[in-house]
Amino acid sequence: MGLVRTLLGFAKIQFSEENVYRLDSFIWMLLVPAFFLVEYFLWRAIFSVSTQEIIRGFTFSGIVIYFFLSHIVQAVTSCRVDSEISRSVKNGKFIKHLVRPINFLTYSFIRNCWRAVFRVKFLPILLIIGYFTIPSFEYTSLNLLFFIITVIFAITIRFSFTFLFGLISFWTKEYWGIKSIRQGIHMFFAGSVIPLTFFPSSLQTISKYMPFQYMLYVPIQTFLGTYSTVEVMNLILVQVIWTAAFFGMSLLVWKKAHTRFMGVGV
Numbered sequence: 001m002g003l004v005r006t007l008l009g010f011a012k013i014q015f016s017e018e019n020v021y022r023l024d025s026f027i028w029m030l031l032v033p034a035f036f037l038v039e040y041f042l043w044r045a046i047f048s049v050s051t052q053e054i055i056r057g058f059t060f061s062g063i064v065i066y067f068f069l070s071h072i073v074q075a076v077t078s079c080r081v082d083s084e085i086s087r088s089v090k091n092g093k094f095i096k097h098l099v100r101p102i103n104f105l106t107y108s109f110i111r112n113c114w115r116a117v118f119r120v121k122f123l124p125i126l127l128i129i130g131y132f133t134i135p136s137f138e139y140t141s142l143n144l145l146f147f148i149i150t151v152i153f154a155i156t157i158r159f160s161f162t163f164l165f166g167l168i169s170f171w172t173k174e175y176w177g178i179k180s181i182r183q184g185i186h187m188f189f190a191g192s193v194i195p196l197t198f199f200p201s202s203l204q205t206i207s208k209y210m211p212f213q214y215m216l217y218v219p220i221q222t223f224l225g226t227y228s229t230v231e232v233m234n235l236i237l238v239q240v241i242w243t244a245a246f247f248g249m250s251l252l253v254w255k256k257a258h259t260r261f262m263g264v265g266v
Contacts, residue, residue, distance in 0.1 A: 032071050032122040033129050039067040040133050056197040061135040062224055063195070068130050069220045070192055073151055075119045077158045077215055081108045082166030082182075086175035098258070105163065105250060112159050139223060146232045147223035153239035154215045160246035161211060167250070170257040191217030211242045 047053075047060040058066065088094040097104045165182055169175045187193055189212035196207055196217050207213050218235050221227060227235065 029122040029125065032075070033125045036067060036071055036126060036129060037133075040064055043067075056195065057226070058195065058197070061137050064134050065137055065224065066195060066220055068126070068134060069223060070216060071126065072120065072123065073154065073216050073219055074192060075122070076116045076151060077154050078116060078119055079112050079159050079162040080115075081112055081159065082162045082169070082175070082179060084108075085163075085166035086169035086179075089169045090173065105247075105254060108163060109159055113155070116155065139225065142229070143223050143225050146236075147219055149236060150214075150219035150222050150232075150239065153236065153243060154219050156243040157211055157239060157246065158215045160243060160250055164246055164250045164253060167253045167257045170260050186212050186215070189213060190215050191220075211246070214239050214242060 043060065043063050047055070047063075053059060055063075085094070088097070097107070100107060165178070166175070168178060172178070189196075189207045189210050191213060196204055196213060199207070214235070218239075222232055222235070
């Protein structure tokens, strides 16, 4: 009962925050469907002039679904905990996190999960647009199950990775530049700009040894049925390893950052 009360308390806090930034939320709710429409018309034009029905492993239906799911997965896995850490360290307000009865890493993770719930507010509009734009596509219930599982681990990987990077704020006064580089690399190798199959083979190989594709590309390809059951299980295992590695490193660095904190900046 206490756990339920705690989770509902987090939901109330997040709802209050979303209510304060209602205009931002409204703009976000419109922007995501607009971005999808741009991608839809762009790829429709590309396939209309192409002599091939399949481009780099994607049919027109497949590429449309890819970007449709891309927006959903990006919203669900979205995380800005690094910015929050940097801001509170810089203005000296991080001390409030040290007096809470809950571990800061746990507190941040639960808040991030509730934030993900509120960030999919654009989904009704996107679903309506998808109904009229997405060509017919068949999928299996097993692929849907694997998709949900891989998205859950995508959330844990992205959060722990972002949290770990956010802790750099305890050793530097300006985190914005580091964040910009991290976000750029993440978007490129996660497959949010373009599917990884469009990359040169060398970059595709490099991406396999990085965590980013497991935050977006892998879950979507799982839904599209690109992988066999054995391949999906192996990919989930890799996701588990990345999650454990980043959470483990986060705990170690957090202990060092905790002792370094001085109240007003670092």
